[in-house]
Amino acid sequence: MSVDRSSLEAVVRAAVEAAVAEAGRLAARKGDVCDGQCAGCTKTPGGPGCGGACSASKDGAQGCSACGGACKADKVAAPKVQADGAGAACDDGCKPRNAPPPPVRDPLALKRLVEETPSRIAQGRVGTRYPTRVYLGIRAEHAVALDAVAAEVPDDVAAKLGCLPLKTKAVSKQDYLLFPDLGRRLDDESRAKVEQQATRGVDIQVIAADGLSAWALMRQGEVLLPALLEALKGRGFTVGRPLFVRHARIGVQDEIGVLTGARATIILVGERPGLGTGDSLSLYSAYKPRLGQDNAEKNCISNVRPLGVPPAQAAALCADLMRRTFDAGGGGVHLVRPVRDIPKRQSVGG
Ligand code: B12
16 A cells, blocks of 8 residues: 555654654753753742752753743752652752652563553653653654544545445544544445445445544555455355445444345444554444444454554454354344353252
């Protein structure tokens, strides 16, 4: 696909590094607002200035972000602040907080946890704030999330994925975001297209959609869609020509299921991004589709992306889920009912 394939992580990292570099450049000027690295400074914003806690300045001459005013760190001796904040002192008599964090009970376990997840855990702190690098990282990831929601998939995405292109009643991204129901129904032209051109009566109709992250479909769709079709066929299901729907919500799978007469539908949809998850896609399945079918009867496989459930693995998981759904005669809660309804075994011999 002709979209930018550089990884989300690389984009975020570059944005953070640029922002950190910019912050460092600005922080070097005397009188500027502090970069937030003043360990131990506990003053409220707007105060007159901190007397001895600004320890992170490159030249000892910058302002303090905790106070918002010009810092006197360049006029005092080396700060006497310890890593846990003890010893912090301000020159106008404020009482610094001296509450070291509780000790980490199992540092190795914490280290392993940090290494195993891209989630922002154990990020550290400076006084009561995030370190600047972390703060800027969060800002950059937030920007990526906003971009993912606002972006449109390119016009040729349907052709590239081998899908029949369709649209919902939402005529623009703005419309889609403001009126969710419009994303749950096809527009008239698309309805007619489905009736005339879509495959009818298959076991599973697969639908690709932009949802709340165009990025997700662009980055994961090309691997996930063919892998899913293959995995479903490999388990004996018939699948129709896949469909692509622009400005789609999960509910559109109901209408498509009804129009195509498929026994089940699966929609691949860009999910609402969290921090650092702008490229995450979900698969929602619905058995015996009908308009307004409750989510309780559907299933969701979320977090499909290389850092979460890799697309090839998600395809296999989803195909297995569909096998279980067809065998149980329903998805969602129907999948747990057979287990729940099994009568308890009578104990033998008291
Ligand atoms: C927003 C959201 C919700 C909102 C949906 C409100 C709305 N109208 O948009 C609310 C708070 C209601 C919600 C509820 C639940 N959610 Co929810 N939700 C999400 C979230 C953050 C985003 C979903 C998204 O982007 N969808 C894509 C857009 C385009 O879809 P949409 O059409 O706009 O909205 C529909 C879907 O979001 C769907 N939906 C939302 N959650 C769930 C869960 C399941 C199992 C299903 C089938 C559908 C579904 O309901 C919306 C209306 O139809 C995801 C996490 C993520 N980032 O993916 C979790 C997530 C999908 N939810 C989850 C869960 C568990 C639930 C609940 C079962 C929680 C509970 N115990 O009650 C309920 C079930 C909802 C139901 N029966 O209807 C899990 C699903 C796990 C799984 N693999 O099955 C997720 C992945 C979060 C997580 N990591 O645990 N959810």
